[in-house]
Amino acid sequence: MKNLFLSALALAVLGALGGCASLGVEPWQRDVLARDEMSLGYDPVTAGLDDHIYFSKEASSGGRGFGGGGCGCN
Amino acid sequence: MQLKQRRIGKRLRKASQRLLEQKRGPAPTGTLAIAGVMAAPAAMAAAQPGEWELNSAILIYSETDRVTAIEPVFQASRYFDNDRIFSAKLVVDALTGASASGAVPAQTFQTFSRPSGRGAYTVGPGDVPLDDTFHDTRVALSSTWSQPLGTNLSGSFGLNVSKEYDYLSIGGSSVLNWDFNKKNTTLTLGLGYAQDQISPEGDIPTALAYQSYASGSDAEQSQSNYAAQEGSDNAERALRDGSDSKAVADVLVGLTQVIDRRSLVQLNYSLSLSDGYLTDPFKVVSVVDASDGTPQGQIYEHRPDSRLKQSLFVRGKRALENDDVVDLSYRYLFDDWGLRSHTVDVRYRWGLGEWFVQPHVRYYQQSATDFYQAFLIDGQPLPEDVSADYRLGDMQAFTAGVEVGRSAGAWGQWRVALEYYRQTPDEPSDKPGALAALEVAPAVEAVMVRFNYDFKL
Amino acid sequence: MLRILVMLCLLHLPSAYAASPLHPAAMFDLADYRGQVVYLDFWASWCVPCHASFPWMGEVQSAHAADGLRVVTISVDAQRRDAEEFLVRQGSALSAFHDPAGTLAEQFDLAGMPSSYVIDRDGQIVYAHSGFRAADIPELEMAIKEALTR
Numbered sequence: 001m002k003n004l005f006l007s008a009l010a011l012a013v014l015g016a017l018g019g020c021a022s023l024g025v026e027p028w029q030r031d032v033l034a035r036d037e038m039s040l041g042y043d044p045v046t047a048g049l050d051d052h053i054y055f056s057k058e059a060s061s062g063g064r065g066f067g068g069g070g071c072g073c074n
Numbered sequence: 075m076q077l078k079q080r081r082i083g084k085r086l087r088k089a090s091q092r093l094l095e096q097k098r099g100p101a102p103t104g105t106l107a108i109a110g111v112m113a114a115p116a117a118m119a120a121a122q123p124g125e126w127e128l129n130s131a132i133l134i135y136s137e138t139d140r141v142t143a144i145e146p147v148f149q150a151s152r153y154f155d156n157d158r159i160f161s162a163k164l165v166v167d168a169l170t171g172a173s174a175s176g177a178v179p180a181q182t183f184q185t186f187s188r189p190s191g192r193g194a195y196t197v198g199p200g201d202v203p204l205d206d207t208f209h210d211t212r213v214a215l216s217s218t219w220s221q222p223l224g225t226n227l228s229g230s231f232g233l234n235v236s237k238e239y240d241y242l243s244i245g246g247s248s249v250l251n252w253d254f255n256k257k258n259t260t261l262t263l264g265l266g267y268a269q270d271q272i273s274p275e276g277d278i279p280t281a282l283a284y285q286s287y288a289s290g291s292d293a294e295q296s297q298s299n300y301a302a303q304e305g306s307d308n309a310e311r312a313l314r315d316g317s318d319s320k321a322v323a324d325v326l327v328g329l330t331q332v333i334d335r336r337s338l339v340q341l342n343y344s345l346s347l348s349d350g351y352l353t354d355p356f357k358v359v360s361v362v363d364a365s366d367g368t369p370q371g372q373i374y375e376h377r378p379d380s381r382l383k384q385s386l387f388v389r390g391k392r393a394l395e396n397d398d399v400v401d402l403s404y405r406y407l408f409d410d411w412g413l414r415s416h417t418v419d420v421r422y423r424w425g426l427g428e429w430f431v432q433p434h435v436r437y438y439q440q441s442a443t444d445f446y447q448a449f450l451i452d453g454q455p456l457p458e459d460v461s462a463d464y465r466l467g468d469m470q471a472f473t474a475g476v477e478v479g480r481s482a483g484a485w486g487q488w489r490v491a492l493e494y495y496r497q498t499p500d501e502p503s504d505k506p507g508a509l510a511a512l513e514v515a516p517a518v519e520a521v522m523v524r525f526n527y528d529f530k531l
Numbered sequence: 532m533l534r535i536l537v538m539l540c541l542l543h544l545p546s547a548y549a550a551s552p553l554h555p556a557a558m559f560d561l562a563d564y565r566g567q568v569v570y571l572d573f574w575a576s577w578c579v580p581c582h583a584s585f586p587w588m589g590e591v592q593s594a595h596a597a598d599g600l601r602v603v604t605i606s607v608d609a610q611r612r613d614a615e616e617f618l619v620r621q622g623s624a625l626s627a628f629h630d631p632a633g634t635l636a637e638q639f640d641l642a643g644m645p646s647s648y649v650i651d652r653d654g655q656i657v658y659a660h661s662g663f664r665a666a667d668i669p670e671l672e673m674a675i676k677e678a679l680t681r
Contacts, residue, residue: 024258024332027644027661028607028636032336032393034577036120036481037423037430040330040340040389045129045147046491046526048165052145053135053522057497059440059466060407060415063344063387066249066264066326120579123665155665257643 041065126531127151137520140204141171157228158221167212172204176357176462177372178449179203179512180289183296184369187286187304189356190276191311194286194300196293200512205356212238226253234268243270247324262328262342273317274355281376282456283310285358289369320350337392346383353377359462360449367509370452375461377445383409399423412444413466428482434493436473442466448502448514464515468500475522486529493522553606553615556630561654568595568678569650570602573636576617577608578644584663585621591675592625598679599652605630607644649674651681 025033036042047064055061121127128150135143145168151161177186185196188207197203216234223229228251236243245268252261272278279285286307290296328342358372389403401421408414416439423432445459446466472495479489499515561569572588574581585604592602603626606614614629630636639648643661651657658674660667 023334024255025335026633026636027256027641027646028573028575028630028633029335030644031575031577031609032397033332033338034575034579035393037399038338038391038393040338040391043526045131045149045163046524048163049131049133049145049147049524052165052167053133053495054438057465057495057518058415058438058469058471059413059443060383060385060405060417060438062324062326062346062383063342063385063405063407064389064403065328065342066247066266066324122579122582157664 121151121153121530123153123155125153127153127528128531129526129528131524131526133522133524135520135522137171137518139172140518141169141173143170144168156222158219159230160217160219162217163215165212165214165216167214169210169212172206173356174464175203175205176359176375176464177203178360178362178369178462178509178514180369181508181512182289182291182368183293184289185287185296185300186358186372187307188276189274189279189358191307192276194297194304196296196300198293202514202516210239212236212241223250226257227251228253240274241270241272243268245269245322249326258332260328260330262326262330264324264326264328266322266324266326268322269319270322270350271317271319272351272355276311277314277316278318278351279355279374280310280313281353282373282460283307284371284373287369287371318351320348320352322346322348336394337390339391340387340389342385342387344383344385344387346381348381348383350379352379352381354461354463357461357463359447359460361452362449362506362509364451364453365507367505367507369449373450373456373460375463376459377461378411378459381409381411383407397425399425409443411466413440413442415440425481429478429480430489432477432479432491434473434475434477434491436471438469438471438473440469442468442500448505449509451506464497464499467515469497471495471497477524479526486527488525488527490526491522491524493524495520495522552624553611553618553627553629556605556628556632556635559603559605559628559630559635561650564601564603564650565654566652567599567601568652568675569648570600570675571639571648571650572602572604573607573630573639573641573644573646574604575607575644576613580663581645582621583665584645584647585623585625587663587668588625589623591672595675595679600675600679601626603628605635607631607633607636647671649678651678 032038051061051064130149131147133143133145135141135145145165147163147165149161149163151159153159175186177184179197179200179202181199183196183198184203185194186203187194189205195206214234214236216232218230218232220228220230230249232247234245245266247264247266249262249264253259284307286300286304288296288299288303290299324344324346326342326344328340330338330340332338353376355374357375359375360369360372362369385405385407387403387405389401392400394400401423403419405417406415407417417436419436421432421434423430443461443466445457445461447457447460448462448467450456450460473493475491475493477489477491479487481487497518499517501513501515505512505514570588570591572584574584588602588604592600604623605628606617607630608614608617609631611629611631614627618627628635639646641661645663646659646661648656649658657678660671
């Protein structure tokens with residue numbers, strides 16, 4: 001089951017990579033993407049606070065990115 | 075042609091000189107001062123080499139009748155030449171209040187031993203037992219160094235330490251980002267490892283051992299009944315270990331793709347393996363009578379000593395034609411404890427000139443872990459793993475909030491957010507006898523207020 | 532003859548252009564710089580390293596003006612106003628063109644932002660570079676000096 005899932009994921013990633021080559025913008029067209037609020041890592045301080053609250057109140061955590069920091073709040 | 079160019083240059087220089095002179099007096103720094111003069115002040119420009127970026131926030135989290143947390147954060151990032159960044163972050167987390175012990179309510183008064191074995195607390199009929207000794211202060215320090223590792227490769231390396239009264243966590247992480255396809259595609263590989271140690275007051279309780287417990291028709295009776303049998307768990311206490319530990323290893327593989335000039339998507343697969351003491355030493359499970367449902371006592375919970383979590387996370391951001399930004403994300407998480415969860419998060423950043431308003435909605439739903447049981451039935455053999463912690467049970471949670479802020483200005487940026495959070499655990503369906511009339515897993519409501527302030531030096 | 536043509540063009544442009552040092556992309560012609568070494572830089576107000584490249588380009592221009600170096604900058608900002616504000620903030624006196632549609636950017640097939648090219652006296656691109664970091668400066672200066680002495 002797990003292996004099946006992993007291979008499906010690998011396929012999906014490879015497929016996505018192939019499809020990605022045709023997506024995107026030229027370097028001079030990044031004006032909108034360059035804005036702070038379009039960055040995926042925008043406002044890490046707030047993201048860290050949110051992650052911490054939900055980590056201590058729910059049984060799921062992580063996934064969004066890599067924030068480090070263990071805590072004994074579970 | 076050249077002469078003309080020079081003349082224009084001179085004019086431009088004079089113009090900017092004038093602007094500089096006008097504002098140099100009262101304003102704090104050159105760059106920001108000029109930004110202030112502009113007809114349309116731009117959002118705070120990204121930090122340049124030699125600058126410090128400072129991000130601060132304070133969060134107040136308050137549950138009705140339960141936990142209150144005050145969490146200040148301060149982060150300083152120094153930008154160096156050649157895209158190198160050093161960042162350090164301090165988080166303090168001060169908790170007070172009561173949290174659910176895992177025990178069920180009863181039609182009578184109940185007196186429970188504190189997890190430390192020092193003292194007891196009594197709850198009224200129908201009240202969900204809340205352990206009110208819950209207060210702790212956590213201090214977490216982390217630092218990160220980021221730098222390019224090649225033309226299209228960059229890395230960041232972090233260390234973090236988190237300390238509580240009874241808890242210590244030390245960890246490290248590294249993230250590699252590989253850009254290709256004209257930086258329209260980024261592959262991310264993250265690795266993390268943390269080693270945690272817990273040494274609770276009163277030591278680590280013996281799994282599935284009975285705690286001292288009594289009940290009574292009023293508080294006094296309950297307490298005197300408790301006094302009569304207090305220390306019935308002394309033998310168990312003598313066997314306790316002072317501390318225990320766990321290790322957590324994380325792997326993340328991510329793909330970020332620019333779709334067009336206004337949108338991008340991210341797909342992450344994460345795997346997290348925890349190994350060691352994963353039990354909550356402060357949680358118990360009630361053992362109730364099979365026919366009338368009255369609690370006979372409660373045992374310390376026990377969780378499996380390893381957990382493998384996997385998650386898929388998809389996020390998309392899009393700037394609309396009016397420059398409002400839609401931020402959508404979904405996470406599917408599953409683990410070998412039998413838990414499945416879905417999280418949907420939507421934010422809409424509505425730009426109003428220098429101001430913005432951002433409504434936010436989040437929905438979370440989880441299915442129970444295999445060993446979750448709201449209570450155990452007296453006389454039946456004890457399972458190897460069991461927890462009545464509602465956070466491991468079937469549950470839905472909903473968050474709604476709004477953030478307001480000013481994204482321009484010579485004195486930095488600030489924003490304030492107000493959010494409402496409500497957890498609704500599922501009520502167990504098979505409550506025997508008198509327990510059927512009582513609410514075992516009530517909803518938990520919380521209000522969060524956050525204030526952020528960012529500036530540059 | 533060419534100069535007269537350029538002057539004529541300038542006269543017939545909308546007044547917004549006449550009052551500004553930012554020329555429309557259509558006016559850019561490499562042939563105008565024959566006999567000079569051109570350092571051509573594509574930038575934008577939203578590009579973070581572009582802020583650091585301007586003071587350096589100013590220095591290079593004044594250091595090598597007598598040797599026949601022309602630093603020519605091309606903004607790919609969609610909004611003219613953003614580019615103008617950037618130039619005022621930088622106090623830049625460098626030649627500047629505005630290419631909001633990316634016509635020139637497309638011709639040069641930029642690899643990143645900023646992108647720069649060293650073009651020799653015969654109009655041949657002899658060096659191309661993308662990005663601007665402090666560590667890139669020696670190489671950029673070397674490429675310029677090499678083109679100037681050739």
